[in-house]
Amino acid sequence: MIRFEVSLSADEAAEKLIAAIAAYPMGLVAHADGQANCAKKGIEVPADQILEVFRPDYAVKVWAAEKAAGIDIPLRIHLYEAGGRTWVAHRPATEVFKPYVNPQLDVLGGELDAIFNQLLATLDPWKLP
Template sequence: MRPLVLLALLLLAPAGAHALEPREGWAVAHSAKPYPTLLADLRAAITAANMGLVTEAGPTEAAAARGVTIPGNRVLGVFRNDYAVRALAASEAAMIEAPIRFYVTERAEGGATLAYKTPSFVFAPYADEGGAELSAVAAELDAIFAAIAVQTLE
């Protein structure tokens, strides 16, 4: 499946869908924090890391407007211009992956889940083309995304 189709399926998954669990290239952490709190803490951690919240999308509010109740579900795209410039210089094709996304989901049993694909995993298909510079960008972003996740989950 193409990544965008997979993302769309995840975003539109019915309330009975399986909870997110670790998978190759993903960081997944379950939290006892309620969904709104985890989402607010993620936004604060993104700001504290001096990263930009570039995009937000999720079906929860739109479904509610249609009278359909689904668990909280939100994707936040995060990036920063200096990383964009460096990644673009290393591999024009790699920029299709920016912004890199965090995914927050409400858990049926309570709490919420924070997940993201690690930047090094996201940029791996472009490693040959992007060389050492793209690898350096990915490694720096890995550390930033991990720090954002840790702060969010505290």
């Protein structure tokens, strides 16, 4: 799991990531804003957002390599507040696909990790590994 603190609000981090996702180009499959959804029910919670990110051509490659791995896509980026700080978490594709013990997924995971590293690098102070 990649987890790091940013000096942005969760909303600011989401905006930067959404712009980076569009520019890459990847696809923003879903954007769930838990804080906003709870507020609609009168419940106050700290910021908590999930960005689900993928692209159709990669989905087809994953399905071709291991149909059962479809449960693990799209990949997610979690933005949240804890302890008065904003955090970003992401499980790399190589980690997500590891249980399948599939060389084709290993290759795809490496490609996707490189893409997600570039997306996450748009958020200072995180740097590419």
